[in-house]
Amino acid sequence: MNTIRPIHTNEDYQLALKEIARLVDLDPAVGAIEGDKLEVLATLVEVYEAKHYPMTLPDPIEAIKFSMETHGLRPADMANYFGSPSKTSEVLNRHRRLSITMIRKLHKGLGMPLEVLVQDVALS
Known part of the structure; x- marks a missing residue:
């Protein structure tokens, strides 16, 4: 060339x-x-x-679980980000959507990209 x-x-x-x-x-x-x-x-x-070849963003819940794994965190360690152990369970099991406060805390505390966290989460 x-x-x-x-x-x-x-x-x-x-x-x-x-x-x-x-x-x-x-x-x-x-x-x-x-x-x-x-x-x-x-x-x-x-x-x-x-x-x-556009890259698609990962699912927010899967991204949170991956971030937990890479930081060595268990669901019990996530109450600071979600507000309580029950909210943590609800979010990780897709029974509750992420709130703006949760998104901000995950972004600031774990360095998660906002564009991943603000996506709509399919609830079960």
């Missing part, structure tokens, strides 16, 4: 990925031109992927 151009098709996308792989494998001493080319191609690929 000698020139950089927009990525419109899957073929363009594949060529850009190959060129990125080639540029990454080069010796860093090759120069700033290759570094600039790599940066531009990576940006173009990122835009193409965002449009054609």
Whole structure:
């Protein structure tokens, strides 16, 4: 790929990925031109992927359970975020929706993304 151009098709996308792989494998001493080319191609690929392969957000309850697991927390440890052990159980078992207060506490205390937490939760 000698020139950089927009990525419109899957073929363009594949060529850009190959060129990125080639540029990454080069010796860093090759120069700033290759570094600039790599940066531009990576940006173009990122835009193409965002449009054609959008990432979906995880389910809020599953995300909370994952966060609990990664932080080594048990349901009993979550009362500070949900208000009480019974509310914790209700939320984790999909019998209660997250409140704004819960969302704020989970975001601030566990660093959970707001865009994940504000999604609608299917209740059982």
